[in-house]
Ligand SMILES: Nc1ncnc2c1ncn2[C@@H]1O[C@H](COP(=O)(O)OP(=O)(O)OP(=O)(O)O)[C@@H](O)[C@H]1O
């Protein structure tokens with residue numbers, strides 16, 4: 304592995320303020336390419352905020368100030384020449400509540416491509432192929448191949464969430480950010496989505512925020528523990544859970560606060 | 562512990578938890594009354610509506626005919642039909658709508674989807690809300706000053722339509738904003754996260770999902786524009802003007818015109834000796850025109866829905 308591609312996301316001295324409340328403090332973190340990294344910590348410690356920095360969605364609020372550097376695939380995403388649509392194409396996001404668009408399953412999957420290609424450039428055969436490939440990749444094809452025309456918002460939650468992941472794939476993202484992707488799902492659906500994440504690891508770099516310690520242990524290769532806007536510890540998941548260096552990490556993992 | 566609290570022994574009313582207690586009886590009574598009151602209000606609303614429409618048709622029946630619609634008023638407005646007024650109203654409503662609807666919808670899209678929340682936007686929003694509440698007679702005066710006199714359009718269909726457009730614009734903006742705001746934010750986030758621009762989000766998701774609400778808001782303004790008397794009286798409507806019967810292009814933009822609302826006012830209050838059926842017939846035609854526009858809008862709505870890709 305060349306040194307250049309070892310990290311998908313690198314941040315240096317990242318600070319973020321909501322008006323005058325500092326939500327991120329000197330966050331310096333390197334997230335390895337092709338792994339699943341979990342982000343844990345008590346409520347309000349800035350996990351979502353950090354995640355939203357990676358595709359610059361935070362900026363939608365006018366009162367947010369950011370300093371520091373975020374490099375994704377070795378490119379500083381705060382550079383002048385960065386186009387937000389292109390950035391968001393490369394860095395996809397999955398939300399806590401599944402948010403399929405109120406159009407058909409088929410159109411949901413090709414939505415991103417249509418947006419990024421000129422009118423009518425996308426042939427029917429091509430898009431059929433893309434839909435099948437993406438749905439197969441998220442293991443929905445067998446369930447949904449006869450329901451491609453149904454409205455996506457009427458699917459079961461688990462299927463909706465998988466569809467939201469499938470929607471990102473035709474754009475060939477390098478990074479997929481997931482903010483508590485399973486917290487609206489029951490335990491069986493959670494396991495199914497986790498399995499899916501494992502199968503996507505390697506092809507994509509995945510960062511997942513979770514409140515579920517067991518889940519962090521099951522799915523992630525590396526784990527980051529945050530507290531009050533700061534990174535307390537970042538290590539291999541096993542190390543964090545078995546031999547944490549920081550006593551606060553141990554306290555949190557053992558459920559003493561959070 | 563919790564079991565103890567819930568049993569009848571503590572409540573001292575009944576031993577069996579599942580029988581009716583005084584509290585439950587009271588709640589049931591309240592439920593009964595609430596339901597009754599709401600039903601009553603619904604009836605109170607519907608009954609006058611039916612009575613009004615029924616009464617109108619009953620009184621207008623002797624005069625309603627093909628001829629009534631397609632001929633001009635005659636014998637000092639005491640006979641004949643309402644053609645010139647009907648066509649005038651259609652001109653005024655259509656032209657004012659063609660001006661106000663696109664501007665209003667686009668302004669609302671800007672305010673709801675693009676504008677940052679700063680003092681400038683807030684002032685505009687405040688202005689829109691307040692303008693929507695300005696009485697129509699004030700708009701009439703403004704139209705007279707701005708279009709008839711200052712812009713030199715004279716009293717004309719164009720000046721009157723512009724005045725109606727100015728009057729309906731803020732309400733169209735407000736109702737369109739409402740409709741856009743009802744589209745869940747999650748849909749927009751989903752779009753942005755695959756790299757859609759704002760315009761792509763608006764065209765692909767936001768507008769298709771709010772078109773019903775937008776059209777409903779516009780339709781309500783059609784009825785309002787068709788029914789107003791003051792704004793057009795000041796700016797372009799006249800008591801009497803004969804036009805070629807049956808020719809839908811009989812008016813020019815800079816002509817003055819008759820209008821149903823004003824005609825109704827004139828023959829009901831200004832002209833003595835008008836047969837009773839005449840004003841009622843006029844009212845029925847006014848009602849019919851508005852209903853027709855609504856019907857067109859409903860068809861449009863169904864059509865737009867069916868075109869959505871799912
Ligand atoms: N839009 C916002 N405006 C102002 N303050 C915010 C905003 N979003 C988050 N915050 C604040 O920033 C801090 C970090 O929030 P964040 O949502 O990143 O936490 P989190 O770790 O994701 O919490 P949770 O586990 O509850 O999702 C919190 O104190 C929160 O109140």
Ligand SMILES: [Mg+2]
Pocket residue numbers: 350351352482
């Ligand atoms: Mg969060």
